[in-house]
Amino acid sequence: MKITKLTNSISLKRQLEGGNEEQLKTVRQVLLDVKQYGDEAVRKYSKMWDGISLEDFRVSQQEIDEAVETFDEQLKKDLEEAAENIRYYHAAQSREGYKRPLADGSWLAQRITPLDAVGLYVPGGSAAYPSSVLMNVIPAQVAGVKRIVITSPAGRDGKLPAAVLVAASILGVTEIYKIGGAQAIAALAYGTETIAAVDKITGPGNIFVALAKREVFGEVAIDMIAGPSEIAVLADETAYADEVAADLLSQAEHDALACAVLITTSERLAIDVAVEVERQLSELPREAIARQSIENFGQIYIADSITQAVEAVNSLAPEHLEVVCQNAEEVAEQINHAGAIFIGRFSSEPVGDYFAGTNHVLPTNSTARFASGLNVDDFIKRTSIVYYSEKTWQENAPKIARLARMEGLEGHARAVESRGWTKGDK
């Protein structure tokens, strides 16, 4: 890893692939087709791209049961414990509306209601991602969403990975479809004969999935379009180089575009981590990906002071931040911008990816300046309610009419004034 002296302006930002014209054209055609032809179009594209022919693409209860029965007991327990932890953390985010009284019997209120239906896209390919199921479904359940749908591309055998079905089963989600790609996003957004439309689509996917989500945005809500993973480690001489290196690589192995940065006040640590990264890289199964990430986007910065390091982190606004230094908790309090913070050497970042309870869907590419990780609020909506009594109306109508006329909206003024003082109730 390159080691440089920390200067004032550093950035994690990368030029990210937004998809090319050809891909966008393809996605738009898929969306149109699924909107018009429903299931038939979904089947056509599943065959074309995933190479599978499925008459019925809903996962049967039997398939779920089989997955659960044959699944490794220990892993199932691990998933159950992770689910419990995630629920414990997110439960504190559940909230209620409120009512504020005004004079003369009038009141204002905010009502909070869950979305009716949400769809979670789980990427397929070579690996299974049960942790995505937990991280996306649990906040929706805490919010009170009644209908939760999972969709994921089937493998060549026409099946979904057992781990995904087991995770869904642990959470009680049974509406699962074996479709992927843009056609899955289209089905969730517009509905087909088999799949009723949802109100929000979450979950990561390849470039076609990301483009499709962007295109249907507005028709339905979507979560963020997540970028490649990022980790920043803020450390002093008390940190162990092998641990820091391992944590940097844990994010680098995600993606060749992932970004791993160490900011340290210790030159010794900087050099040791650089050596350790090289050593550990050569032993990593996903060495090729991690190496590309480290070579292109890996950086070690040497800071004059923790204060300077904190400033740098705040300008980075990283997705993940580890604080491994003396008084780590106090130092963490000075961080204004980060998706998630891990304090001390035992809070290795993957702890949060799988198990601790916090969400692993987090803002990337410096958007932690203004965005948050996935949370219960992403699955609720707010309705404001106004009740004006006759007396309140009478007292305030002239003021409201004046304000409306000041903005040139006479119709607004007349509407408020239209309530005749002497009409009485009908």
Place this chain on the structure above:
Amino acid sequence: MKITKLTNSISLKRQLEGGNEEQLKTVRQVLLDVKQYGDEAVRKYSKMWDGISLEDFRVSQQEIDEAVETFDEQLKKDLEEAAENIRYYHAAQSREGYKRPLADGSWLAQRITPLDAVGLYVPGGSAAYPSSVLMNVIPAQVAGVKRIVITSPAGRDGKLPAAVLVAASILGVTEIYKIGGAQAIAALAYGTETIAAVDKITGPGNIFVALAKREVFGEVAIDMIAGPSEIAVLADETAYADEVAADLLSQAEHDALACAVLITTSERLAIDVAVEVERQLSELPREAIARQSIENFGQIYIADSITQAVEAVNSLAPEHLEVVCQNAEEVAEQINHAGAIFIGRFSSEPVGDYFAGTNHVLPTNSTARFASGLNVDDFIKRTSIVYYSEKTWQENAPKIARLARMEGLEGHARAVESRGWTKGDK
């Protein structure tokens, strides 16, 4: 207005203008230029499109003072009272993070922090919109945002409307710029020599502003892209036709694309409202706009029952809903999807546009199914924090490593395992 029998599926959705290729090209050029040339480009485009040459486009304290001193006293009081009401309603939305203990001294937390800086775009043109200032600034202030910037195009006299400056002054906002259009959005997103970049841009604008906001989205946060206004009135025979008609027109006068719908169980009311709308239309200053809206998008539906009417409203998910019928409060409780609800005949919709305290920035085009009006949460972000003690790590590391390996992420497993049991603290 057309009167029809209510059938199951009705919709407010309109094909909305998304801007054409030419406009998008223009906007992209402006964004590029402002990013590269800063103030100089802002000046160039202000001259080109707004026809004004300004060396210094920041509003001076003297200009603000002059506006305040010469402003109508009564209107100023009205604005102050409206601001108080809005603050009273939104104050209940302010919230704090939380900390959840785990075993063995470990804990999880959610930290809530305000955005550092937000920019509010206030449209210019023939009218002044002080209510936009109140509705956008107050939630940001309640959230704790320290830097709030207003930008709005100056008139030919090189000045901003006094009403806008007075509203800003009431709220203590003093960083105000006399620029509009895509160049204003660019300046807020990228920063210039004069204007430091913000983290989020809110507020409505013309098609160039809307396109610019879409383009900078990701670089900064934006609020929703608001569509034309909508009102649905759910009424029975107890409603007064002249009041319902006036309220329908109050939204129709906003925009030729605005949408006004009455759903009623009373045939009598349906007919009377149709007549009243025609009568009032002919006396409205903004008759041309309102008439177009009513002719294209106005509808009166006759429902068999309140239950059927409620279902129809839920399928519409209107921006504004008035409930004017017997047991209006109970009926309103059955509404799942609406941006804002106004209960009873004295809660005329413009009450909420200006004064009651709820926000007037609300989800349009059926997005109330999943979106909310502007609120304090739009100006905060959440950071999750994990602290694992050595004991918690030791107990859970094997589980986390197993879950990581199940997903094929060996580097994650090794990171968690890298904390040597016997190393001790450094």
